[in-house]
Amino acid sequence: MNIFYAISEWKQGRNDKKLLEMKELGKCPDCNGRGYILTISSLYIPSFESIFDCPGCNASGQYKDWENAANENIIH
Template identity: 40%
Template sequence: MGLLNALAEWNNQRYEKRLAQMEEKGLCPDCHGHGYHMFASEYFYMSSHQECPGCDGSGAFDDWNNLRNK
């Protein structure tokens, strides 16, 4: 159990560090500030995109944080 707890703690610290970096830059942590997610297909060259549900497509950390805390 000690190893699993150590891995979980390390993963949590990594996530918190990433959130702090994105907050400092003012970017949405889900889409890295792009406002959308790209989906690549291995069968077709074309790729489609979808608005980021975390920030509603704005790419801003404040919008992501407001939607997360609703």
């Protein structure tokens, strides 16, 4: 069981580090500040099939918009 706890702690640490870096840069952590998310259509021959507006930041790419949306989801 200790291995699962260690993996969980490692993943949480990675996530926390990314959130801190994105906050410092002012970029949305979901889309890395691009404002859109790409979907990959094939595993073997990667080709981008669809582009979607980022739901985390409402396509702005800004950390503050991502944070506001996350807070709204917690409240509701």
